[in-house]
Amino acid sequence: GAGVSQSPSNKVTEKGKDVELRCDPISGHTALYWYRQSLGQGLEFLIYFQGNSAPDKSGLPSDRFSAERTGGSVSTLTIQRTQQEDSAVYLCASSTGLAGEQYFGPGTRLTVT
Amino acid sequence: GEDVEQSLFLSVREGDSSVINCTYTDSSSTYLYWYKQEPGAGLQLLTYIFSNMDMKQDQRLTVLLNKKDKHLSLRIADTQTGDSAIYFCAESTTSGTYKYIFGTGTRLKVLA
Numbered sequence: 436g437a438g439v440s441q442s443p444s445n446k447v448t449e450k451g452k453d454v455e456l457r458c459d460p461i462s463g464h465t466a467l468y469w470y471r472q473s474l475g476q477g478l479e480f481l482i483y484f485q486g487n488s489a490p491d492k493s494g495l496p497s498d499r500f501s502a503e504r505t506g507g508s509v510s511t512l513t514i515q516r517t518q519q520e521d522s523a524v525y526l527c528a529s530s531t532g533l534a535g536e537q538y539f540g541p542g543t544r545l546t547v548t
Numbered sequence: 549g550e551d552v553e554q555s556l557f558l559s560v561r562e563g564d565s566s567v568i569n570c571t572y573t574d575s576s577s578t579y580l581y582w583y584k585q586e587p588g589a590g591l592q593l594l595t596y597i598f599s600n601m602d603m604k605q606d607q608r609l610t611v612l613l614n615k616k617d618k619h620l621s622l623r624i625a626d627t628q629t630g631d632s633a634i635y636f637c638a639e640s641t642t643s644g645t646y647k648y649i650f651g652t653g654t655r656l657k658v659l660a
Contacts, residue, residue: 468648477652478636526590537648539590
């Protein structure tokens with residue numbers, strides 16, 4: 436389909452390892468967003484991209500988190516030296532412009548053991 | 549800082565109306581949204597309202613906005629078991645610093 440896709444759908448990793456989460460937005464969507472949803476919690480806004488640029492990185496929980504977007508399309512969220520508190524579902528969304536409807540991917544469920 | 553609050557749970561009987569409430573703090577919000585999240589799935593936009601509107605109706609859904617009290621509600625008429633999900637309200641603004649903030653979500657359970 437033409438929706439937002441994320442990979443992997445599930446990731447189990449050992450504490451201290453690095454993980455990379457991928458998001459493929461809808462073609463032509465210039466804005467891309469990353470959120471974290473912990474069990475029983477709302478959505479925590481992590482970062483957004485307008486094109487390849489991320490104007491505000493203050494939502495990232497720590498310096499172990501980084502994100503990039505290339506070619507105005509695919510984005511990767513990297514978590515270094517994972518900790519158990521990083522366990523959550525990481526959701527990606529894209530939109531045609533800021534403040535419009537966001538189309539969400541199915542998420543990546545990350546479990547850090 | 550800006551905050552969006554919702555009650556955590558709501559239980560209704562099939563066929564009744566459901567009303568999910570949301571309060572927000574930022575008066576500069578441009579748009580307010582309602583998203584639905586079904587189990588194991590991502591969020592799906594149900595409806596949205598511009599901040600200069602009071603009401604929007606879309607089939608079984610009615611959104612009411614009280615800008616003075618910063619209160620948003622979603623009414624679902626004739627609630628069905630398929631409406632059982634988590635409902636998130638969200639606000640966004642592009643004036644000044646961009647932001648898009650979600651509430652904690654309300655889990656709606658529809659009893660047959």
